[in-house]
Amino acid sequence: MSDMGLSKDVIYDRICQLIEPFNKKSVPLTPQxxxxxxxxxxxxxxxxxxxxxxxxxxxxxxxxxLPDLETIQQVTDAVEKIIKG
Structure with missing residues (x-):
């Protein structure tokens, strides 16, 4: 699914969707x-x-x-950096 045209917002939204099944306490998701x-x-x-x-x-x-990826925003930034090379 690698796509050079993915915006940071799209990456963030997809990551939040991936988190939902693991979010047993239904914590509201924000970049922080x-x-x-x-x-x-x-x-x-x-x-x-x-x-x-x-x-x-x-x-x-x-x-x-991985140890530096503590927030959803940090993961979003890392994914964007890897995708865009």
Whole structure:
């Protein structure tokens, strides 16, 4: 699904859609929503989400990048950077 024309808004919306099945507490999603504190995701849930994001956008998120991705906005920025090269 890699597409050079994806806007940041489209990427953000798709990531939010991917988060919803994991959002057991129905936390409202904003760019500043954190995975550990707000969504209470454990490491396994984060890895499942990463796999879903990688499949959705046909990319690979480098493992060394993952510790720095704490909010939805940070993930959106990382995905956009990888897609646009």
């Amino acid at each position: 929503t954190t995975f550990a504190n707000d969504l209470d995701f454990d490491s396994l849930t984060v890895m499942d989400l990463v796999a879903a994001i990688e499949d959705e956008f046909d990319i690979v998120l480098p493992l060394n990048m």
